[in-house]
Amino acid sequence: MLKTSRGLLALVLLALLVAGCAPPGIVERIPDDDPGHLLEQAREQGPEQAAISRLEAADILAQQGQTTQAYEVAVAIDDARLPGEHRLHWAMLLSELGEQVDEPWAVIQATELLDEIQLPRDARVILSERRGLALARLDEHQAAAALLLWVQSQTDRDTLNNPIWSSISRLEGNELSVLADDADAITLGWIDLAQLMRDSSGDIERLFVRLEEWRERNARHPAARRVPEELLALRELRGQTVNHIAVFLPQSGPLASVAEAIRDGIRAHHGSAAESNGNVRLSFIDASYGDLEALYAEARNLGAQVVIGPLDKDQVTELENRDSVPLPTLALNYGHGDTNRAQGLFQFGLSAEDEARQVARRAREDGHHRSAMLVPDNEWGARVGRAFEQEWRLRDGIITALVTYDPRGSATESTRRALSGGRPDMLFLLALPSYARQVPPNLDFAGAADLPIYATSHLFEGAPSRCWITISTTSISSTSPGRSPTQRSEAWKPCPTWPAIAPCARIATPRSSA
Numbered sequence: 001m002l003k004t005s006r007g008l009l010a011l012v013l014l015a016l017l018v019a020g021c022a023p024p025g026i027v028e029r030i031p032d033d034d035p036g037h038l039l040e041q042a043r044e045q046g047p048e049q050a051a052i053s054r055l056e057a058a059d060i061l062a063q064q065g066q067t068t069q070a071y072e073v074a075v076a077i078d079d080a081r082l083p084g085e086h087r088l089h090w091a092m093l094l095s096e097l098g099e100q101v102d103e104p105w106a107v108i109q110a111t112e113l114l115d116e117i118q119l120p121r122d123a124r125v126i127l128s129e130r131r132g133l134a135l136a137r138l139d140e141h142q143a144a145a146a147l148l149l150w151v152q153s154q155t156d157r158d159t160l161n162n163p164i165w166s167s168i169s170r171l172e173g174n175e176l177s178v179l180a181d182d183a184d185a186i187t188l189g190w191i192d193l194a195q196l197m198r199d200s201s202g203d204i205e206r207l208f209v210r211l212e213e214w215r216e217r218n219a220r221h222p223a224a225r226r227v228p229e230e231l232l233a234l235r236e237l238r239g240q241t242v243n244h245i246a247v248f249l250p251q252s253g254p255l256a257s258v259a260e261a262i263r264d265g266i267r268a269h270h271g272s273a274a275e276s277n278g279n280v281r282l283s284f285i286d287a288s289y290g291d292l293e294a295l296y297a298e299a300r301n302l303g304a305q306v307v308i309g310p311l312d313k314d315q316v317t318e319l320e321n322r323d324s325v326p327l328p329t330l331a332l333n334y335g336h337g338d339t340n341r342a343q344g345l346f347q348f349g350l351s352a353e354d355e356a357r358q359v360a361r362r363a364r365e366d367g368h369h370r371s372a373m374l375v376p377d378n379e380w381g382a383r384v385g386r387a388f389e390q391e392w393r394l395r396d397g398i399i400t401a402l403v404t405y406d407p408r409g410s411a412t413e414s415t416r417r418a419l420s421g422g423r424p425d426m427l428f429l430l431a432l433p434s435y436a437r438q439v440p441p442n443l444d445f446a447g448a449a450d451l452p453i454y455a456t457s458h459l460f461e462g463a464p465s466r467c468w469i470t471i472s473t474t475s476i477s478s479t480s481p482g483r484s485p486t487q488r489s490e491a492w493k494p495c496p497t498w499p500a501i502a503p504c505a506r507i508a509t510p511r512s513s514a
Helices: 002-019 035-044 047-063 067-075 084-100 104-115 121-137 141-155 158-168 173-180 185-199 204-217 229-237 256-272 292-301 313-320 352-365 379-394 412-418 439-445
Strands: 244-249 281-286 306-308 324-331 343-347 370-376 398-405 426-429 453-455 465-471 476-479 492-495
Touching (some): 035 047, 047 084, 067 084, 067 104, 084 104, 084 121, 104 121, 121 141, 121 158, 141 158, 141 173, 141 185, 141 379, 158 185, 173 185, 185 204, 204 229, 229 343, 244 292, 313 324, 313 343, 352 379, 352 426, 370 379, 370 412, 379 398, 412 439, 426 439, 439 453
Parallel strands (some): 244 306, 306 324, 324 343, 370 398, 370 426
Antiparallel strands (some): 465 476
């Protein structure tokens, strides 16, 4: 009898389901793989469970191909709330999404886990590679090279050769020496190859003779099996005598002042070396309008054999994405891409540490003696801040306060602490635009509106932005659109921006309340 009753109950429930009359809890149940439902749930959950729900939602969005939405959810997760196994999942997911949406800082954020917990070998290799590539995108080539070389030592993958060479070939001698300390055979081989390149002194024939000798000595090295593409591209210049160079630099726009300084430097060097350079001709071509096809056509019509420039990051990125360039080209910046694909394109730029040293030299030349420092609390901030501090102290400068800040936080407390160590006569600021915009109004609020700010080019977003400004003949002052306590009736105007490459830092003096 009991058995029959259960059978009847099952039939009744089945009938109700088919008829659409089942209880609401059954027919209206939202699937567990609905990211929208998971995000709604997270709003009602405690911090730890909410973080897990958001991670699950980001994972589902990524699997569905909704990369941008997945990234936005993942990057906003407070990973400190996640249990250990979920933190690794979050790091792997966010670092992959950061690569896909071209956000190297998100990759850096995700891979900070490398320094915090023990990881399985495969996960450490993957995260180290992603971090190395992201650091290279940010022109942090010493740290990038160290990570990528470690990955290659673990995997022997020659597919890493191009990014490794892109970073290691840009290092100074002292930076190569640091890499050589306790280095393995692969790293020492790369350092030897970079030194070989330097010692060739621009003699292409000599370089390739020595390259073949190096390959014979290092037959099992990844770079011997697969020579980096930048090196192979130099074969085009073998046997050529260069007597006419075109220089692509803008004469107007936000980079005009930087371009003028570069133009003056090229002319001065060319004039002083006229006898040794065989009277090589220079043709300066205005690159303000961005039509690269027209620029190369004009260079060819003038008879140029090689090109120096462009300076603008967007133009360099366009060149990076080509298979080749019309003439061998030395770009004066790095593009936004992960790699340089174009045969015949070479790139030159300053590392963040070099910029910091130049900031220190410029500030001392301007008569400043007491500097406060405001740098991010991460590996990048430590290295760049150390470069500024060493150069500053070398020139008898005094550090009144060294403040590290959370890049994801507010600048209010960090700015206050930067002023608490005694009155500085300048502030060295290392920050990205979103954080840097908060500093001038906070200085204003603290009664230090006239304190000069010296900074690296990382403040520049690539285009003029809107900001509250007052301009004098010698300074630029700006605050974010957020209302500061002393704003008056000035108008919103396009804000003069800082250059994408800084031969030396520009000075920003926060506006006064007058």
